[in-house]
Amino acid sequence: MTVHGSGPQDAGREDHPPERDAPVVELRGAGKSYGNIRALHGVDLAVRPGRVTCVLGDNGAGKSTLIKIISGLHRHTEGELLVDGVPVRFGSPREALDLGIATVYQDLATVPLMPVWRNFFLGSETTRGRWPLRRLDIEGMKRTADRELRSMGIVLDDLEQPVGTLSGGQRQCVAIARAVHFGARVLILDEPTAALGVKQSGVVLKYIAAARERGLGVVFITHNPHHAYLVGDHFSVLRLGTLELAADRAEVTLQELTHHMAGGAELAALRHELAQVHGVDVEELPEA
Amino acid sequence: MNRATAPAASASPPAPPAGRTDGRGTRRSPVRRLLARPEVGALIAAIGVYLFFFAVAPSFRTAGALSTVLYQASVMGIMALPVALLMIGGEFDLSAGVAVTTSALTAAVLSFQFTVNVWTGVAVALVVSLAVGAFNGWLLIRTGLPSFLVTLGSFLILQGANLAVTKIFTDNVASDSIADMDGFGQARKVFASEFTVGGVDFKITIVYWLVLAAAATWLLLRTRFGNWIFAVGGDQDSARAVGVPVDRTKVVLFMGVGAGAWFVGMHLLFSFDTVQSGEGVGNEFLYIIAAVIGGCLLTGGYGSAIGPVIGAFIFGMVNQGIVYANWNPDWFKAFLGVMLLVAALVNLWVRRTATRR
Numbered sequence: 001m002t003v004h005g006s007g008p009q010d011a012g013r014e015d016h017p018p019e020r021d022a023p024v025v026e027l028r029g030a031g032k033s034y035g036n037i038r039a040l041h042g043v044d045l046a047v048r049p050g051r052v053t054c055v056l057g058d059n060g061a062g063k064s065t066l067i068k069i070i071s072g073l074h075r076h077t078e079g080e081l082l083v084d085g086v087p088v089r090f091g092s093p094r095e096a097l098d099l100g101i102a103t104v105y106q107d108l109a110t111v112p113l114m115p116v117w118r119n120f121f122l123g124s125e126t127t128r129g130r131w132p133l134r135r136l137d138i139e140g141m142k143r144t145a146d147r148e149l150r151s152m153g154i155v156l157d158d159l160e161q162p163v164g165t166l167s168g169g170q171r172q173c174v175a176i177a178r179a180v181h182f183g184a185r186v187l188i189l190d191e192p193t194a195a196l197g198v199k200q201s202g203v204v205l206k207y208i209a210a211a212r213e214r215g216l217g218v219v220f221i222t223h224n225p226h227h228a229y230l231v232g233d234h235f236s237v238l239r240l241g242t243l244e245l246a247a248d249r250a251e252v253t254l255q256e257l258t259h260h261m262a263g264g265a266e267l268a269a270l271r272h273e274l275a276q277v278h279g280v281d282v283e284e285l286p287e288a
Numbered sequence: 289m290n291r292a293t294a295p296a297a298s299a300s301p302p303a304p305p306a307g308r309t310d311g312r313g314t315r316r317s318p319v320r321r322l323l324a325r326p327e328v329g330a331l332i333a334a335i336g337v338y339l340f341f342f343a344v345a346p347s348f349r350t351a352g353a354l355s356t357v358l359y360q361a362s363v364m365g366i367m368a369l370p371v372a373l374l375m376i377g378g379e380f381d382l383s384a385g386v387a388v389t390t391s392a393l394t395a396a397v398l399s400f401q402f403t404v405n406v407w408t409g410v411a412v413a414l415v416v417s418l419a420v421g422a423f424n425g426w427l428l429i430r431t432g433l434p435s436f437l438v439t440l441g442s443f444l445i446l447q448g449a450n451l452a453v454t455k456i457f458t459d460n461v462a463s464d465s466i467a468d469m470d471g472f473g474q475a476r477k478v479f480a481s482e483f484t485v486g487g488v489d490f491k492i493t494i495v496y497w498l499v500l501a502a503a504a505t506w507l508l509l510r511t512r513f514g515n516w517i518f519a520v521g522g523d524q525d526s527a528r529a530v531g532v533p534v535d536r537t538k539v540v541l542f543m544g545v546g547a548g549a550w551f552v553g554m555h556l557l558f559s560f561d562t563v564q565s566g567e568g569v570g571n572e573f574l575y576i577i578a579a580v581i582g583g584c585l586l587t588g589g590y591g592s593a594i595g596p597v598i599g600a601f602i603f604g605m606v607n608q609g610i611v612y613a614n615w616n617p618d619w620f621k622a623f624l625g626v627m628l629l630v631a632a633l634v635n636l637w638v639r640r641t642a643t644r645r
């Protein structure tokens with residue numbers, strides 16, 4: 001990680017803790033281009049301790065790109081990423097994890113052929129004993145993994161079974177439980193409930209609420225405005241890589257949120273198009 | 289092992305569901321679990337091959353024959369170990385065969401040309417071998433090309449350099465003898481001595497082979513690095529996303545192959561006192577075959593260190609058994625091919641079983 005602007009800011013991080021509501025992670029005018037595809041542009045976002053920031057938007061709006069910048073998987077190509085007020089550039093997800101930022105990715109989750117407990121602790125394995133006899137703390141890791149999975153309502157007979165033998169939702173739960181376990185300060189969830197049943201979705205939402213109670217900053221990406229409105233403190237709606245809406249809970253209603261997510265003005269245009277295709281009167285189509 | 293049946297007193301989650309399991313018999317049967325172990329298929333095959341030659345070739349039954357078989361297996365098996373780890377890590381090294389010769393030539397030519405103690409040559413050869421491995425890994429990471437291509441390139445480079453450089457220095461296809469140079473006797477003791485058990489001579493490489501296999505097993509199953517090997521071979525993007533240093537893991541694995549090539553190269557050099565510069569071509573496939581017969585998945589992410597030990601042992605048995613049975617040795621390759629295909633099919637079946645829901 002390259003930390004720009006050393007000196008006074010660095011000292012500030014150690015000497016006196018930043019003011020209570022200061023963002024842990026902040027994006028200022030951040031953007032990301034993949035070659036000549038500009039996936040994200042000029043986005044501001046603040047992740048504050050004890051608050052849930054919901055990121056909403058269409059497919060391809062740039063939500064995953066946004067969180068991959070925060071989690072260290074991609075580097076931003078414009079703007080700034082600040083952790084505790086200090087501009088950083090993550091070289092790898094390891095660096096973000098070391099700062100207590102844990103992520104559940106939409107597309108990257110687990111290694112199918114590896115046992116459940118090895119997946120759970122992958123990259124953050126615990127060891128015991130001293131070198132050269134330092135070895136994985138297998139019993140301890142299995143115990144922890146089992147406990148964390150049980151508390152999500154996933155009861156597995158055999159933690160040695162390859163993750164690939166679990167159902168898609170169970171696998172997702174392993175990834176979520178892992179992030180909850182390792183996310184010390186910031187928890188990022190990219191559409192965590194997409195593959196989950198009602199019960200597990202409820203558990204995930206409870207987790208998000210619990211993480212907020214513990215003072216973590218949470219970034220929650222979802223397509224479900226109801227889920228978002230249940231737990232969110234702040235809502236950012238992305239459209240074609242830019243922020244369309246950024247509002248605190250007090251400033252929007254569920255209806256407005258749904259309207260924005262559904263594309264708002266676009267929907268009206270869509271109604272017109274559909275009307276032309278079907279040759280019906282616009283007024284006959286259901287209201288957005 | 290099985291937390292569900294153990295009284296989970298230590299586990300005190302916020303709200304653990306009452307039921308221990310959901311009662312759908314998700315537990316895998318012990319037999320299926322055993323069969324899902326990577327080396328089981330190879331073990332069954334090894335016993336079969338042993339019994340077969342035991343039956344058809346009387347001279348195969350002697351302790352002397354066992355010693356020969358084990359020696360054959362060890363020389364190949366020492367290289368098969370790092371090649372297997374690399375394969376579990378999702379990559380190939382086609383330069384592994386000629387890299388052995390490169391290492392031996394480096395030590396031989398350097399010691400002879402500069403008239404230095406052979407240990408100097410041995411040390412430089414180690415550095416060169418590790419550097420070749422690191423170069424392979426670095427090139428793979430920088431270019432993103434498949435390791436098949438990258439190491440095919442280094443295979444050709446090393447093969448050509450082995451021949452050409454040797455010719456420059458010796459005007460010959462073999463290196464000069466280093467038998468009467470300082471340290472030769474000592475190095476021979478370390479790399480190529482023998483010991484006697486019950487009146488039968490065994491080569492020291494057998495001991496190294498088994499010790500290295502034990503170390504590799506420890507590495508794979510009991511260390512963080514071992515966990516990372518499985519992860520980078522299984523799904524490297526997911527591994528990177530949870531903080532596994534993917535690039536470093538791969539480079540180290542390639543350097544491990546370099547270290548193996550060095551060790552075997554030194555053994556070959558000090559068993560005799562010269563090296564043929566054209567040797568080693570084709571051996572890379574034998575290493576890969578030993579790993580595959582031993583249950584390592586060609587596509588990475590699955591395998592063991594015991595598997596390639598058994599694979600190499602099968603190789604040694606077939607190689608020698610055919611001789612003891614007085615058959616035409618040309619059958620060896622055909623036999624090996626059959627073994628490989630059978631192993632590949634068993635692997636396929638194992639993987640399906642292991643990931644079946």
Ligand SMILES: Nc1ncnc2c1ncn2[C@@H]1O[C@H](COP(=O)(O)OP(=O)(O)OP(=O)(O)O)[C@@H](O)[C@H]1O
Nearest residue numbers: 034037039057058059060061062063064065066106
């Ligand atoms: N690795 C990549 N290389 C090139 N383009 C990419 C890459 N990843 C994403 N993109 C592009 O960036 C844009 C935003 O993608 P992103 O994955 O951030 O969308 P998203 O909001 O997460 O969508 P979804 O709701 O479907 O998950 C898309 O147009 C996509 O094609």
Ligand SMILES: [Mg+2]
Nearest residue numbers: 063064065106
């Ligand atoms: Mg996405």
